[in-house]
Amino acid sequence: MIYSPRLKKILEYCLEMDAYVSVDTLANICKTSTRTIFREIKDIDQDLKAYDLQLTKTKAGLCIEGKEENKAFLLKELKVQGIAYLDKTERRNMLIFELLHSEDLEKLIHYAGMFQVSEATISNDLDAIEPWLQTYDLSLLRKPGFGVQLIGKEENFRRAITSIVNQSIVQNEQLQRINFLDSSSLLHQIFIDTGSQSILKLLDQDILTRVLHVFETYQHELSLDRYASVGYIGLIIHLVIAIDRIQKHEAIEESNEVLSMVHMDPAFQQARKMAYYLEIEFDIDIPDVEIAFIALHIKGAKITRPEDKAHATTLKQQVYEMLKSFDEAKRVILLSDEEFMNGLLTHLEPTIIRLKNNLPIYNPLKETISTMYHDLYEQTKQACQYIEKCYDCKVSDDEIAFITMHVGASIERNQQKKLKKREVMCGVVCASGIGVSALLSARISKAIPEGIKLKTLSMEDITRHHYEDMELLISTFDLQLDDTEVLMVTPLLNDEDLHQLLMKLHPLWEKEGIKPLNKQSNLLYRIKEASHLAVDILEEFQTYTIDDTLKINDMIHFVSSHCRESESVYTALMKREQMGSVIMEDFHFILLHALVPDIKKPMMMCLYPKQHFQHYPNICFVQVMLMRKDASEIEQELCSYINRSIIEDDVFLTYMQKGNREDIVKHLQMIEEQYVKECIEE
Known part of the structure; x- marks a missing residue:
């Protein structure tokens, strides 16, 4: 029997203990999660029957039960050395990869020897993988007595290779915990340290290392920090495969259609620059059609907002149509x-590029999202049918899971910030006050059942100023009034109208300082907000060397001069400083912190003397932490967590005192990841 290395370890430990073993213990031994342990043992019962054994699962843990001689026999088999332990899925994935890389007919005995199984097993595996290969327009050529070979176009070979490599990356539990711009971390944690039989190791390691070196060397010139992490890794895989195939003279056929799509796009110029650096590194010529495909990957990986106004309007209309798939309550929350609206528009721009050009993306949280948020996932899947209709393409489960995350975060955010709304007085205006305005009032009341009090008004009421107690007027035609805000809508109140109305009502609801009723933390929302804030702090973090003679007031002036909102920063820091300086002599640093009204995101920086601060002889550095005036609870917690870590984490304090930015950033990332982990556990 062939087992994966992790399942082999689980079985050996349970047999050697000969008692109930907790799942937590097994997870620690295997250095993985309890969920992975359950996934490993999911199909083990049938295999154990062959040894007349069974795996019992109780609250106490797992235990293999049966006769002692049967246990001893199984344990002896597991201890046999030299067997490549692969489960059926792993073996078939490896077989696909070998077929994709083989240029010649290979006999079944070749693959049987490679995977230490029978030729009949390989034949069955070929039958099983053939439908998957057909989805990439690849066919198996089987010649009895000669062997088997894959047939298809070069671009389809590349799509299939990319797909199977990406699937291996998604299964890597390290994916969410690394700095993807750190080439060393990416190389070892994702592409190398993934087990002895990992498909990822079948990528050309020399090409991979050199591509990562080029990216690390020219990351600023290539603006690599503008990429989503999954898209960035996908781009690397595409380049490694493309360079490997170009070196083997297996280039993609020239395509004027692909070139015409991107040759005027800024992404093509960036792809050309990327190709230039790679051509130098590998001493190859990258043809224009290959550069065009790189450009498509760049467009599909970048985090961008649509800049063309007409295109942005089209996207917004598509979002409105998608939201019709959700029930009324959810639709109002999303609108x-x-x-949510801005985030989804930003996400859809590269999504549509990927869909139109058949570019893959892989979501490591797909299984979790589709399971934990099943109903929401299914509604989102239905909503995506509109995108499929618009662009005549299939939206993958991975893309659906990404959009579900946006939807779920919005709904949970609404629960967290649920308000006891005061009633806002709104006038609904039409010519008579009894026709369109009555219909419109009914639609508004249905969409917004609380927090709004409607009064129908005629044009005569407007002329006589019978609207003085109204905070907002909703009209089906343009009213030129100076004393009251007017929102013009269509008589049927479409989704765009409803969205605009809700945007007008929110600040009115909050005028009286309404307090949230529900402060319960919601997992998806906390993860998303905490992650975004953590990235913001990392991206904004800077270190500066300042004059040794500066006093605290001078330091505040220096800090504000290096901020876009310099005046607000200076005022806020000086106001906080008037309450008393925070000088941590025992830990050798000064803390400058404040709530600043105009900054868009939290900011952190460190100041260091050229030699020693003359006025503060025991101080090694100055820690600066700026938060937004209306900082959320999570933002306050995260910034506090970082400042607290300086005192509680000796390694972090040492890095901060020494002032090496690279060391600080790496450790700061670990601290932020720990905070996000605690949010999840909490």
Whole structure:
């Protein structure tokens, strides 16, 4: 029997202990999660029956039960050395990869020897993988007595290779915990340290290392920090495969259609620059059609907002159509959430590029999202059918899971910030006050059942100023009034109208300082907000060397001069300083912190003397932490967590005192990841 290395370790430990073993213990031994342990043992019962054994699962843990001689026999088999332990799925994936890389007919005995199974097993594996290969327009050529070979176009070979490599990356539990711009971390944690039989090791390691070196050397020139992490890794895989195939003279056929799509796009110029550096590194010529495909990957990986106004309007209309798939309550929540609308528009831009050009993306949280948020996932899947209709393409489960994350975060954010709304007085205006305005009032009341009091008004009421107690007027035609705000809508109140109305109502609801009723933390929302804030702090973090003679007031002036909102920063820091300086002599640093009204995101920086601070002889550095005036609870917690870590984490304090930015950033990332982990556990 063939087992994966992890399942082999689980079985050996349970047999050697000969008692119930907790799942937590097994997870620690295997250095993985309890969820992975359950996934490993999911199909083990049938295999154990062959040894007349069974795996019992109780609250106490796992235990293999049966006769002692049967246990001893199984344990002896597991201890046999020299067997490549692969489960069926792993073996078939490896077989696909070998077929994709083989240029000649290979006999079944070749693959049987490679995987230490029978020729009949390989034949069955070929039958099983053939439908998967057909989805990439690849066919198996089987010649009895000669062997088997894959047939298809070069671009389809590359798509299939990319797909199977990416699937291996998604299964890597390190993916969410590394700095993807750190080439060393990416190389070892994702592409190398993934087990002895990992498909990822079948990528050309020399090409991979050199591509990562080029990216690390020219990351600023290539603006690599503008990429989503999954898209960035996908781009690397595409380049490694493309360079490997170019070196083997297996280039993609020239395609004027592909070139015409991107040759005027800024992404093509960036792809050309990327190709230039790679051509120098590998001493190859990268043809224009290959550069065009690189450009498509760049467009599909970048985090961008649509800049063309007409295109942005089209995207917004598509979002409105998608939201019709959700029930009324959810639709109103989503339409009222500006963060959701902006976030989804930003996400859809590269998504549509990927869909139109058949570029893959892989979501490591797909299984979790589709399981934990099943109903929401299914509604989102239905919503995506509109995108499929618009662009005549299939939206993958991975893309659906990404969009579900945006939807779920919005709904949970709404629960967290649920308000006891005061009633806002709104006038609904039409010519008579009894026709369109009555219909419109009914639609508004249905969409927004609380927090709004409607009064129908005629044009005569407007002329006589019978609207003085109204905070907002909703009209089907343009009213030129100076004393009251007017929102013009269509008589049927479409989703765009509803979105605009909710945007007008939110600040009115909050005028009286309404307090949130529900402060319960929600997992998806906390993860998303905490992660975004953590990235913001990392990206904004800077270190500066300042004059040794500066006093605290001078330092505040220096800090504010290096901020875009210099005046607000200076005022806020000086106001906080008037309450008393925070000088941590025992830990050799000064803390400058404040709530600043105009900054867009939290900011952190460190100041260091050229030699020693003359006025503060025991101080090694100055820690600066700026938060937004209306900082959320999570933002306050994260910034506090970082400042607290300086005192509680000796390694972090040492890095901060020494002032090496690279060391600080790496450790700061670990601290932020720990905070996000604690949010999840909490």
